[in-house]
Amino acid sequence: MSTGDDGELRSRVRQFLAEHPPERTERLEFLRARFDAGLAWVHFPAGLGGLDLPREQQQVVEEEFAAADAPDNNPRLNTIGLGMAAPTILGFGDDEQRRRFLRPLWTGEEIWCQLFSEPGAGSDLAALSTRAVRDGDEWVLDGQKVWTSLAHRASWAILVARSDPEQPKHKGLTYFICDMTAPGVDVRPLRQITGEAEFNEVFLNEVRIPDSRRLGEVGQGWQVAMGTLMNERVAIGGSNTEREGGMIGPVADTWRTEPQLRTPAAHDRLLQLWVDAEATRLTGDRLRQQLAAGTPGPEGSAVKLSFARLNQEISGFELELLGEQGLSYDDWTFRRPEHTDFTARDAGYRFLRAKGNSIEGGTSEILRNVIAERVLGLPQEQRTDKQAPWKELPR
Incomplete structure (x- = not known):
């Protein structure tokens, strides 16, 4: 298949759907067949879930499967596998490891x-x-x-x-x-x-x-590990998000549906946060386009840093906007959630959970160092422990 030929790729997906009708094919059987057809990650090598195509053509595949209401691999339940383990195995694993692990990882059989x-x-x-x-x-x-x-x-x-x-x-x-x-x-x-x-x-x-x-x-x-972490930061901060997706969406909805909460100061603050969220979203889109021809670099740290800061600022503003309503939290029950869901929970949950965004996937302090040294080219911090044997370091 020639690169850049959306029409040929769409025809390939439609032929696959004709041979594996989603409404009559068992979900796991469908996902395994999709992987074997090279329609899992089109930028991966043939035989490993891909077709050796540019990364950006994955969107063509997803559009066709979504239009056919085909089952997906529920990516939110295996974010680490899909966003971190898979590219690491592809980049550093041997042929046997790739064949053993990539298929059940993509189908969700193995978390x-x-x-x-x-x-x-x-x-x-x-x-x-x-x-x-x-x-x-x-x-x-x-x-x-x-x-x-x-x-x-x-x-x-x-x-x-x-x-x-x-x-x-x-x-x-x-x-x-x-x-x-x-x-x-x-x-x-x-x-x-x-x-x-x-x-x-x-x-x-x-x-x-x-x-x-x-x-x-x-x-x-x-x-x-550095290859893994670069992919992690892109996965956390550079995910594909629609306008008013993520944390800014519930706040904008509250503003529209509860006019009694509006004040001029709150209006100005919401507009600034909305613009920041949109700028971060578009930066993430541009980053994914840049990744189409290569692997993640340190630029992903900037998107993840902005993501963490915005989530905390937006959730804090939401509590201020709601006043007493914002202090409630619907469920303190100890449980094991399948994934983090910022949009389906209340404001109290969003405020508390966002505190972890500046820690997980690399602390904001470390990411600022990465940006300073590896993106801006500033001098490195003075370190006394980089050449000493690990066993001699104080712990």
């Missing part, structure tokens, strides 16, 4: 989580202390991970561990795929300010991982 952050290594990921010791054809892992979304539902995890404490902290890391059902993996809930437990802490006690589930070379964990 993924991310075992990166630790109690002593959140913003400074390279300081992590989870150990990976080689034992023949296996690695034995011991340590603790934290803030792990979906760990209670996940089949697999992408994981970074320290394989060589003699090396400086950025060089002694190795990246693995971890079976979340393996002996020694202990998942415990972390209750958040909202009363829910989206996140978990995960304890690893002599967990054995075959060397065949290592991604990248031994000691290359930092480089592989």
Whole structure:
């Protein structure tokens, strides 16, 4: 198929739909067939869910499937797998790993989580202390991970561990795929300010991982992790959003339906937030277009930074606008939500949950450093720990 030929791609999708009518095809069978036809990620290689086409042509595929009311893979339930694990496996995995993991990941048969952050290594990921010791054809892992979304539902995890404490902290890391059902993996809930437990802490006690589930070379964990995190920041801050999508939508609806809340000062503030939200949305669209021919770069950090700031400012303004109504919160019940939903909950939930936006996916402070050093080209901060062996660093 020639690149840039929307008509030919649309014909291909319509032929697929004729051969697999959505209303008469079992959902999982439909999704597996769609992957095998190269209509999952069209920019992925043929045989791995794609057709070797430009990334932007994915929109053509999605339009055709949406028009046919075809089932999707419910991406909100496997955000880490789709947005982070899949591009990492494609970029650093071998042929066997790609064939084994990409198809059930895309269809949603296997959910993924991310075992990166630790109690002593959140913003400074390279300081992590989870150990990976080689034992023949296996690695034995011991340590603790934290803030792990979906760990209670996940089949697999992408994981970074320290394989060589003699090396400086950025060089002694190795990246693995971890079976979340393996002996020694202990998942415990972390209750958040909202009363829910989206996140978990995960304890690893002599967990054995075959060397065949290592991604990248031994000691290359930092480089592989950076590829993952760049994709994460684009996934969080640069998702495809319609005008007045996200947090600004409920506030705009309240303004239109409850005129008694309006004041001149609130009007000016809402307009400024609306413009900021629209500018961030369009910047995210432009970023996705730039990604069509390559992989994410540090520019995604700017979109994610703006996303976090806006969510917190908008949710704070919403509480001020609503007054006493904004102080209510409908559900403090401890539960395990399937995904974060900012638009279907009340203002109290949005205000509390938005506090995490400046932490998850890279803290806003770290992202400012990334932007300063890697986008603007400003001098790096002075660091005294980059060349010293990790085992000699104070902890």
